[in-house]
Amino acid sequence: MSCEKIFLIAGEASGDQHAADLVRNLKLLNQDLRVYAVGGEGLKRAGARIIVRSSELSVVGAVEVLHHIRPILKAYRRVVNWLESERPSLLILVDFPEFNLLIAKKAKALGIPVFYFISPQIWAWRQGRVRKIKRLVDRMAVILPFEKDFYRNYGIDVEFVGHPLLxxxxxxxxxxxxxxxxxxxxSARLVCLLPGSRSGxxxxxxxxFLKTAGKISRQHPDCSFCLxxxxxxxxxxxxxxxxxxRDFTKSSKLEVYLVRDSAHDAMAASDLVIAASGTVTLEAAILRVPMIVTYRLAPLTYFAGRLLVRVKWVSLVNLIAGRQVVPEILQDKAIPENLCDQALRLLEDHEARTAMIRQLDEIVGLLGKPGAAHRAASLVQSMLMQTHADKA
Structure with missing residues (x-):
């Protein structure tokens, strides 16, 4: 299998990190493997050749997608042209379902096997897409404990590999x-502000988040803030x-420390995390840091989402627990006063902090064991070997 080519799509920053770990493990199994990708700096450092940068695609919601339709269509055409000309042995998809399932349909038509690493959250909304996944995807590796049963109930070949964040x-x-x-x-207490990874x-x-920091600081002048x-x-x-x-610091006289390349250090050093809902909430959970989760969408996207979403909570922490462990303050309720009230409770109430940390520890125990990327790479390698056996 010398100089074997695969194509991988990781359309977001968190997916790029997990995909890079997968590529590093694949190269340990097959040193001659050539990986081409839609991705970012993580995949590039792992040895993948970037065909489309993931920053061109990272948007959330129907309204936001409409505003970015031209670069998305351009990226789609570039990927399809590459698949048609190069015919890789395998297409690997990482989350990012709207774009990835379009590409999977084209790959299927070209006879290219499809492996999905990190399930799209269709169990939360638009569950009808599971039939499309069954039709287009040959094998899945999922990273949340409840996903295996969800997909297996639809007859999809799926394995739970544990969560790569471990x-x-x-x-x-x-x-x-x-x-x-x-x-x-x-001597400061530190609050870590995590407003998201996508531009929108x-x-x-x-x-x-900055206004919330200002309100917290007025109640607790000893608090510092990092972003x-x-x-x-x-x-x-x-x-x-x-x-x-810079404008906030000038008007409020409150410094917010910008942190580059040290997000986990920032969270681990903090007394509290205020986070936009996403993978980062699980990162904070693994570090056992009390948190508040919030999120805002464009009004039309939020309205449509309320009609379609089938889960009670938005944060992965609460979804895995099956109950509210961390407060969620969403959409119209996401105002500085409400975030500040919850922040003060978790900064001042020792029992509330201790209870949350204990529950976070229980949630982390449900995420499996370290080595998710290695287990996923082994599944990929077995698919490649089966593909060669079928052609022989």
């Missing part, structure tokens, strides 16, 4: 070292963040 969420420095590196006052999320949440920069941000969105933080 391997990657590891602080590299102590709280004291983190405070020293970013010149944060050593950041534009919707940044001002909300980790998500990997793979475009230059435009980094400038948006820098300007927003």
């Amino acid at each position: 391997d990657s969420v590891k602080p590299r420095m102590s709280r004291e070292e983190f405070f020293n590196k970013f010149s944060i006052p050593g 999320e950041i534009r919707r949440h940044l001002n909300l 980790p920069l998500a990997p793979g941000l475009s230059g435009d969105i980094e400038r948006f963040i820098n300007k927003g933080v």
